Amino acid sequence: MPVVPACETQIKDWAELFLRAPAEQGFLIQGGGTKPAMLPWSAGNETVLTEEPHGPVKASPLPLQVIQTASLSGIIEYCPAEFTITAYAGTPVSEVLAVLREHGQYLPFESPYHVPTGETIDSPIRAEVASRTTMGGLVASGIHGPGRLRHGGLRDFVLEVRYIDGTGTVRRGGRRVVKNAAGFDIPKLMVGSCGRLGVIVDVTFKVFPQPRDYLTLHFMSEQLESTVEIISTLLTHPWDLDAIEVQPEGSVLVRLSGHTDALVKHGQRIQSRLSKYYSSFLTGLQQHQAWSAYADGLWGQNDRSLVKVPVPLRRIFELDEVLEELEIQRAYGSGGNVAWLQWNKVMESQLARLKRLHKAMLQLQLLGHVIQGPSLHPFCGAAPGRPFFERLKTVFDPHGRLGVF
Amino acid sequence: MLHELESEKLGPHGPAVTQAISSCVHCGFCLPTCPTYQLLGEEENSPRGRIFLMKEVLEGELKPADIADSIDKCLGCAACMTACPSGVNYDQLLTGYRHLKHARTRTWLQRVRDFMVHSTLPYAERFRWAIRMGRLFKPFARLVPATIRPMLELLPDRLPAKAEWPSLTKVEGRRRGRVVLLTGCAQDVLAPRITKAAISVLVRNGVEVVIPPGQGCCGALSWHAGRASVAAKMASDLLQRIPQDVDAVLTTTAGCGSTLKEYSHVTTGTPAHQQGIWLEQHVKDVCEYLDELGLTQPAGLPRLMRVAYHDACHLLHAQKVGQAPRRLLGKIKNLQLVELPSAGSCCGSAGSYNIEQPGLAEVLGRDKSREILRTEVHAVATGNIGCMVQLQRHLRESSNNPPPVWHTIEVLERAYRPRSLTEMDSGAQMSPTVS
Amino acid sequence: MPLNSPTIAGAEFLAKLRELYPPERVLTKRGQLAAYESDGLTVFQSRPMAVVVPNDIEEISATLKLCQTYGVPYVPRGSGTSLSGGCVPHAEGIVIALNRMNRILQVDPLQCTAVVEPGVINLEISKAASHYGLYYAPDPSSQIVCTIGGNLAFNAGGAHCLKYGMTSNHVLGAKVVLPDGEIVMLGDASLEHVGPDLMGMFVGSEGLFGIAVEITVRLLPKPAAFHTVLVGYAGMKAAGDAVAQIVASGLLPGALEIMDSLSMEAATRAVGVEYPVGAKAVLIVELDGTTETVEIEKLQLQRLLEASAATATLVAANAEQRAKIWKGRKSAFSAVGLISPDFLVQDCVVPRTKLGQVLEEIEQLSLESGLRVANVFHAGDGNLHPLILFDGREPGALERAEALSAKIIRLCIQHGGSITGEHGVGMEKREFMPDLFGNSDVEFMRQLRRALDPQEVSNRGKMFPDMEAPSLRLVGLHPLESQGIASRM
Ligand SMILES: Cc1cc2nc3c(=O)[nH]c(=O)nc-3n(C[C@H](O)[C@H](O)[C@H](O)COP(=O)(O)OP(=O)(O)OC[C@H]3O[C@@H](n4cnc5c(N)ncnc54)[C@H](O)[C@@H]3O)c2cc1C
Ligand SMILES: Cc1cc2nc3c(=O)[nH]c(=O)nc-3n(C[C@H](O)[C@H](O)[C@H](O)COP(=O)(O)OP(=O)(O)OC[C@H]3O[C@@H](n4cnc5c(N)ncnc54)[C@H](O)[C@@H]3O)c2cc1C
Ligand code: SF4
Numbered sequence A: 001m002p003v004v005p006a007c008e009t010q011i012k013d014w015a016e017l018f019l020r021a022p023a024e025q026g027f028l029i030q031g032g033g034t035k036p037a038m039l040p041w042s043a044g045n046e047t048v049l050t051e052e053p054h055g056p057v058k059a060s061p062l063p064l065q066v067i068q069t070a071s072l073s074g075i076i077e078y079c080p081a082e083f084t085i086t087a088y089a090g091t092p093v094s095e096v097l098a099v100l101r102e103h104g105q106y107l108p109f110e111s112p113y114h115v116p117t118g119e120t121i122d123s124p125i126r127a128e129v130a131s132r133t134t135m136g137g138l139v140a141s142g143i144h145g146p147g148r149l150r151h152g153g154l155r156d157f158v159l160e161v162r163y164i165d166g167t168g169t170v171r172r173g174g175r176r177v178v179k180n181a182a183g184f185d186i187p188k189l190m191v192g193s194c195g196r197l198g199v200i201v202d203v204t205f206k207v208f209p210q211p212r213d214y215l216t217l218h219f220m221s222e223q224l225e226s227t228v229e230i231i232s233t234l235l236t237h238p239w240d241l242d243a244i245e246v247q248p249e250g251s252v253l254v255r256l257s258g259h260t261d262a263l264v265k266h267g268q269r270i271q272s273r274l275s276k277y278y279s280s281f282l283t284g285l286q287q288h289q290a291w292s293a294y295a296d297g298l299w300g301q302n303d304r305s306l307v308k309v310p311v312p313l314r315r316i317f318e319l320d321e322v323l324e325e326l327e328i329q330r331a332y333g334s335g336g337n338v339a340w341l342q343w344n345k346v347m348e349s350q351l352a353r354l355k356r357l358h359k360a361m362l363q364l365q366l367l368g369h370v371i372q373g374p375s376l377h378p379f380c381g382a383a384p385g386r387p388f389f390e391r392l393k394t395v396f397d398p399h400g401r402l403g404v405f
Numbered sequence B: 001m002l003h004e005l006e007s008e009k010l011g012p013h014g015p016a017v018t019q020a021i022s023s024c025v026h027c028g029f030c031l032p033t034c035p036t037y038q039l040l041g042e043e044e045n046s047p048r049g050r051i052f053l054m055k056e057v058l059e060g061e062l063k064p065a066d067i068a069d070s071i072d073k074c075l076g077c078a079a080c081m082t083a084c085p086s087g088v089n090y091d092q093l094l095t096g097y098r099h100l101k102h103a104r105t106r107t108w109l110q111r112v113r114d115f116m117v118h119s120t121l122p123y124a125e126r127f128r129w130a131i132r133m134g135r136l137f138k139p140f141a142r143l144v145p146a147t148i149r150p151m152l153e154l155l156p157d158r159l160p161a162k163a164e165w166p167s168l169t170k171v172e173g174r175r176r177g178r179v180v181l182l183t184g185c186a187q188d189v190l191a192p193r194i195t196k197a198a199i200s201v202l203v204r205n206g207v208e209v210v211i212p213p214g215q216g217c218c219g220a221l222s223w224h225a226g227r228a229s230v231a232a233k234m235a236s237d238l239l240q241r242i243p244q245d246v247d248a249v250l251t252t253t254a255g256c257g258s259t260l261k262e263y264s265h266v267t268t269g270t271p272a273h274q275q276g277i278w279l280e281q282h283v284k285d286v287c288e289y290l291d292e293l294g295l296t297q298p299a300g301l302p303r304l305m306r307v308a309y310h311d312a313c314h315l316l317h318a319q320k321v322g323q324a325p326r327r328l329l330g331k332i333k334n335l336q337l338v339e340l341p342s343a344g345s346c347c348g349s350a351g352s353y354n355i356e357q358p359g360l361a362e363v364l365g366r367d368k369s370r371e372i373l374r375t376e377v378h379a380v381a382t383g384n385i386g387c388m389v390q391l392q393r394h395l396r397e398s399s400n401n402p403p404p405v406w407h408t409i410e411v412l413e414r415a416y417r418p419r420s421l422t423e424m425d426s427g428a429q430m431s432p433t434v435s
Numbered sequence C: 001m002p003l004n005s006p007t008i009a010g011a012e013f014l015a016k017l018r019e020l021y022p023p024e025r026v027l028t029k030r031g032q033l034a035a036y037e038s039d040g041l042t043v044f045q046s047r048p049m050a051v052v053v054p055n056d057i058e059e060i061s062a063t064l065k066l067c068q069t070y071g072v073p074y075v076p077r078g079s080g081t082s083l084s085g086g087c088v089p090h091a092e093g094i095v096i097a098l099n100r101m102n103r104i105l106q107v108d109p110l111q112c113t114a115v116v117e118p119g120v121i122n123l124e125i126s127k128a129a130s131h132y133g134l135y136y137a138p139d140p141s142s143q144i145v146c147t148i149g150g151n152l153a154f155n156a157g158g159a160h161c162l163k164y165g166m167t168s169n170h171v172l173g174a175k176v177v178l179p180d181g182e183i184v185m186l187g188d189a190s191l192e193h194v195g196p197d198l199m200g201m202f203v204g205s206e207g208l209f210g211i212a213v214e215i216t217v218r219l220l221p222k223p224a225a226f227h228t229v230l231v232g233y234a235g236m237k238a239a240g241d242a243v244a245q246i247v248a249s250g251l252l253p254g255a256l257e258i259m260d261s262l263s264m265e266a267a268t269r270a271v272g273v274e275y276p277v278g279a280k281a282v283l284i285v286e287l288d289g290t291t292e293t294v295e296i297e298k299l300q301l302q303r304l305l306e307a308s309a310a311t312a313t314l315v316a317a318n319a320e321q322r323a324k325i326w327k328g329r330k331s332a333f334s335a336v337g338l339i340s341p342d343f344l345v346q347d348c349v350v351p352r353t354k355l356g357q358v359l360e361e362i363e364q365l366s367l368e369s370g371l372r373v374a375n376v377f378h379a380g381d382g383n384l385h386p387l388i389l390f391d392g393r394e395p396g397a398l399e400r401a402e403a404l405s406a407k408i409i410r411l412c413i414q415h416g417g418s419i420t421g422e423h424g425v426g427m428e429k430r431e432f433m434p435d436l437f438g439n440s441d442v443e444f445m446r447q448l449r450r451a452l453d454p455q456e457v458s459n460r461g462k463m464f465p466d467m468e469a470p471s472l473r474l475v476g477l478h479p480l481e482s483q484g485i486a487s488r489m
């Protein structure tokens, strides 16, 4: 699985393009194009301003140069014994997941689209989107699945990133070894960069052995207080849980993984510790369906806005109250560390709702990522780290050709 | 650590000093255990810092006066030695350094005080006299310059009667051992009851006790302060009086014990060297000895009592005796041993430290006593007179009803006493004062 | 003479500094300053102009502003256990000693987080959390002394980072004072983040991006069960191969560590741990997790070890024996001081599949140079720690040791590895940065640093190859070094 010469030529050409283009030339990087809400430039000519503290998303002064990474496809290096994989940015994520699966390996933070309890995606919308999404988009969007809880997120598994910066220089950050303390951790900065820092051309991940089997416990809970109590009990016990996700209607999905023989005993122990709450075991098809339905609810809805808001467990109450008021539906993922906000255009325009949300989030000092919805700005709410980011950005993209945040 | 020292040029202390410096790898593992570092958070008040600074002085990079403050602040508690994975003998380095270089940058008042400490504490009679004089001064303590005041504040309100010791106490029944018991100098004035308790417990367990008359100071205070020749003289005098037809020489004072265990070093180059070596091989802390011998008599208290054990630095760190006293206490029925969260950390009394560095000793003593009060124990046991004085004073300051502070051997002695329940109840009767 | 190099601007700066701090927290006496000359790597020594000991964030912010105004370099310092010269002072600059900012501000058992000041010692977090059955996972061997701020700056690892990750995987958020004194919040108490991972970028920045002043870390429940095994091998290669087999099998042990005979000897002498007789290398494998899982994986591991060339297998029967095995491992570094007058610690990474081969090549290099090399390292993630033993009193020995050390780093780069796995670049490995990243990318990183700190006052002289070192007093300066050919350990 060598370097693909055509891809390397393509990379050089893009770098040239950046080098030659006038300073004010705007660029737009597109992977699978599944998440237009994250794009850095507004579609039309108007400048769409968001409220402070985020910068304006505006139209490019010159016609945008679109970089379509889909042509940059292929796995560059995969050594199962080393537990690392390197792929071009345009490589479909599904392709990488399939190759890993062949060797009993996986990306432990998981895909929000590909439920690990089964091999195929049975929802047509998710299946269609999943076929398009790219490895570069994966890093640039920073979105991952419920597996984050146990082993870490996307950011914890990116080892190396090759990218073209805003001036047209091809650079590498990090190295392809599982441990490295040399230099700045640029791969992490690229996670969630939404195309504002450079064109990612290839990426190396650390991978893990895939668990043999799964078991899910489904806890019923009516009140947020009890939900939080369930989560906190689960978190403070040494139960090595894969995932804890709170569904919009309030029940909690808890997934364990490991050896089939150990799972049931383990699950029973958890049940008995939390016997206060009604729970049931989900295995086999039932289990898969439960997780598929959960994924569908969040990721299989094209017509809805979807916003990701990291929130510490203790602050869920505050946030929940505000969301209730705004009539925004929510699920809480990663063991109560993130809120997934959803709404559709029944009551008011999606944009109006987003603006109200933005104000509320500012007050709460929380930052949200608009993953799906009106293409206003990919972020809403407060951004306390902004001064730090902005200074770094001037080096990655001195002319602001990749759009602002 | 790399250094440019030539061991030969540093005299008799050369090998110990260079060995300590070169085996220090500057890893800092000793930092968290050092009380002065815990308090001040400054490198120059850490063991690693002090080792580095002493090296710099010995190499001629710094002057002794540059680092005098840092060296003076060192408690000499040797906690750093227990923590060091590289086997650095800090104690020997410090002693060696003091012998070689330590120019104290002191005011005349400090010098007066130094002189007073070193010319009274080791001499029982003078000490007794000084206390009497000091007590006269106590009401005027506020007027006394800050450097001398701590001495006055430590003075007990009343002195116990002067004790006369039998030169031989025999055992009834089978004899399991025969030992020399050292009475200590300052301790003999302040708390003869410790020696009394030791005799009683030893005899009860079949050990014949020899107390050579006319014992003077073992030289510990002078040795730690870098007054090698004074220490050697005291050691020789003491050694002349100790018969060698015994199984062991016992001490109840941790500070003395740690120096006695270095007697080959202390007596180097004197005619008493061979005897010094013999003593070093035979000297034991009383708890260490009893623990090895094993108690024959079961001991017990009439009702449950919670006792905190405080490690005297010179017992735990310098002599590595930590488990023996705990095991002995653990054998006492109805005694619940309480571990302090900061076990192993100095109470601020190390050696004559509480007199020399009042500010720091104050904080350490206060913190330790508050911690003890939080554990709500009935009594505190420890193995050194210095710690007893320090803890008692601070406990009194922090509480109206402080738990008594006993020597470990006293607790044992009490556990052997036949007692009525009412007697156990009465805290006043139970609580001895050091004075 | 209180000042190291009393320039006029320096004197004015000092006067301003004295306005910020009470006298006992501005150290300028020679004896005080000398103590800060070096860190865990003592061959680099440099005396600062002053040391300040701040108590709070505002003091730090004001100090950094002052440093910017006067262009005075500063070095933040935790416990000074850096093994790469990371907190060696700048002769014209100050040291900001964070040791008094050592309060644990909050332990939150509900969401399993703790908020701590930078001077808190790594192990203290676990102690504070243990009441709730929680702990802070990253466990560098120096955990009893190193600070969380230093860990964050170097992205410190530990024996258990194979399964649990490094510091960066456990730091969720931090309040940071940027080099110009501005205070910003990166990340927060959530495990998740959105937008560019700023917290991730800050971790491992070696103090160049500013000072972390309030750090939120993730706490984990203490594993329910451990299974710790000490396995003897006839040689390093056999032990290395066993590691590769275990990793490839899909088992994910908490820790996989190797010690060679020299480090075993040192550990035995330091803490009395006993190793299988005649073993030339031992492998420490620790499984952890739920009781059920460990029971099953135990058997899997046993089969793997039986198939390997193990000469002896010792299973820790209880917590005490487990603690003993780890004590031996964790004190091994410092304990090498017992078997050699001097030594250099190297820290480099190779792909795990190349482990056996690289170990053999290091052995070859050791033979050629006539210097003994001890090895004790995190085998599970290919992170080597060769310790080069020498006697500083022998003329030329230090230089030979340095040359050998440099060869080992180059060897690792050739094999696709890195120049440091956890000790950081610091002063020591600046010259190797271009070998690893190429000149252009190193310059780019430097621009990133300048974007935050145009005068390069924060930790000046670290990470980037400089034309000149900042007025160092070196023990036995070597000509190779000034040419950037050799590096000092
Ligand atoms: C394991 C895993 C599997 C996933 N599977 C799916 C899935 O099946 N379907 C799905 O919709 N999502 C999936 N996701 C989430 C997915 O990462 C995001 O939805 C992602 O934004 C979609 O990628 P895209 O290629 O469509 O990106 P786009 O929608 O094209 O772009 C999203 C953002 O990333 C930027 N970007 C894209 N490529 C690059 C690049 N090469 N360099 C720099 N910036 C770039 C764009 O500018 C834009 O800001 C998965 C996530 C994980 C962790
Ligand atoms: C015996 C021994 C064993 C070791 N074992 C390991 C190991 O297993 N794994 C490992 O990773 N390391 C190990 N180390 C190296 C060292 O302990 C780590 O690098 C540790 O993280 C340093 O912490 P410190 O508090 O001593 O920091 P210092 O040495 O004081 O400083 C380290 C760096 O961090 C910067 N810094 C300090 N505080 C801050 C702050 N608040 N904000 C920004 N920058 C700051 C300093 O400027 C310096 O560049 C070991 C060291 C020794 C001596
Ligand atoms: S622990 Fe020992 S070797 Fe390490 S710095 Fe302290 S004295 Fe030196």
Ligand code: SF4
Binding pocket: B033, B034, B035, B036, B037, B046, B047, B050, B073, B074, B075, B076, B077, B078, B079, B080, B081, B090
């Ligand atoms: S003897 Fe005590 S006070 Fe002195 S350096 Fe060692 S630990 Fe610190």
